[in-house]
Amino acid sequence: MRGVYLPGGRRVDVREVPEPQPGSGEVVLAVRASTICGSDLRAIYREHRGEGPEAYQDVIAGHEPCGQVLAVGPEVERVRVGDRVVVHHISGCGQCDECRRGYQISCTSPRRQAYGWQRDGGHAEHLLARERDLLPLPDPLTFLDGACVACGFATAYEALCRVALAGGEQVLVTGLGPVGLAAGMLASAMGSPWVVGTDPSPERRALARDLGAVDVAVEGDEDELGDLLGDGAEVTVECSGAGAAQLTALRHTRRHGRCALIGEGGTLTVDVSEVLIHRQLTVHGSWVAPTWRMAELLERLARWDLHPERVVTHRFPLTEAARAYEVADAGTAGKVGIVMAE
Template sequence: MISINIPEEMSAATLPGNSTAKLEARRVPQPGHGEVLIRMKCSTICGSDIRCIYHEHLGKGPEGYQDGMIAGHEPCGQIVKAGPGCRRFREGDRVIVYHISGCGVCNDCRRGYMISCTSEKFRRAYGWQRDGGMADYLLAEEKDLVHLPDSLSYADGAQVACGFGTVYEGLEKVGISGNDAVLITGLGPVGLAAGALCRKLGARKIIGIDVIDDRLKIARDLGLCDEVLRSGPDNVDEVRALTGGHGVERTVECSANASARNTALRATRKWGRMVMIGEGGRLEMNPSPDMIHDQKMLYGSWVTSIWRMEELVERLVRWNLHPAELITHRFPLEKVNDAYALMASGRCGKVAVCFDEELA
């Protein structure tokens, strides 16, 4: 049990869709049945926030951003008040929030994949259709929580909420082992997370490609890639030269760029596997030479399940892997506009809005 004085009002950030973040005062919500009130500790910024909300509100319908919703779908914090009916979590618990709250009874929800919940009425993503983590407090449903061990920081947990969880799902689909050379196209925060996880999963060689020199430097300096290549027309030949002429066994596509996707597909060796994680963009290919004749497998992967997210947290502790190491910039909530502007520039690793001790 913790003792905290909960105020009536809090600061919160919304995204008007004009390349700014707006800070305003909101009432602190009260938890109902099966809900908890979380004091935010860290909320990181996802590329999908920039692509679909920050510059303009692209999504429409039940999956689109609802005007006025508090932003932030990568939240992590501490429960300060638990409503009636909570069965597992209680005040004082450190928690990660799985960022989609599903209906709980459709087939996808029963599998733990609330991201794919089929209910138009009850599926609501934090930071999109319900208030998210860019505020002093967050109201969440208990069923959406993952326990954060003491050995992981809140900044570690915030990245599990989307980025690291999403990547881990994709890597588990293609399988990564010491047999594999891995190519990662796109070294934004998702691609950097892929490098960190592939390293722990035992990949024998990791090659990264990006168009932004700052990202190449981060991947190289943090030891996430053995080789980094600047995006260009010769990338397929360069990758083959680094792999004895064969290409890589596994490819992780994180850029959503059409040229990078072509590179990823063609640099994958015969019998290899590729997973597409980067959202948006297009893919054009010649099925016979690019896939069929070389018997390649192509996977799509969208976020992860809540049970696999719990598994990832356990693995992070076992591996002594801290996702917070990919955070290059931390901002207080009052500078949230600067945080989103930097993330939109792409000249950074992960950007976090931090509260209390996580700002240090």
């Protein structure tokens, strides 16, 4: 079979690799869709970051896979051949306190592995996964919907739940890449009547408006945001990972409001007294989502008839993975997917 590797320096290799065989507690998936995440671009595609167990280990890339069970190994009890599943992309030890709470992303064991980083990921025809990392994909959702949930939509949903978004509250989203689009769409589904988005890219602002992910999309000028939001939004979600946008999100959070920071990277310099203490803000650092929250989101997406694949602007076959990464890296598109079957 074929698998995609990221050797750094904005290169993509498609290699012939052996077919995986399931061991105890493992299954083999026929991958149907595997989307590209901004962290893949930042930390692997452009350069190899990380040291020791956190580093990319020259495995098949792609940590947002969705597919169908093709084969099961011994002691697999919950899934069956033919099941449609989403892969929670962090495989934790299952024993530490974080794993017991469902937060495999924060697993403290050296045995923690991320699909596409330390173990083979979804940019391949078949994927070897642990049964415990699989979540059922509801029938109304497509495989591409599931791939979008595997990281991006689940990350946005966790952040909105962490800030306890209530119906009727205004939301400001800074950064209208795929995660920002997800945050805007989900905020509306959760009852926000007014979602404002900011992004320096005119293409991304236009896409956000066209998708209905936001009610208004602007570049992020302070005066313009002041006119739109007055004293600020009750809830802000920072999705860009840029220091300037992080400060914008905090400055335009209403007094006693809540801000979630989910964009990776950036260096934030802030007047703590003026911006945070005197305005009595609650600030959350939110990283991906626990397994139970991802399962909850999948159920609610089906109930809301909300399809995450709407944010996918470009779809490529596995053989065109290099082009898929080029498009994603340009920073003007929505979500980019590698699609084997829909």
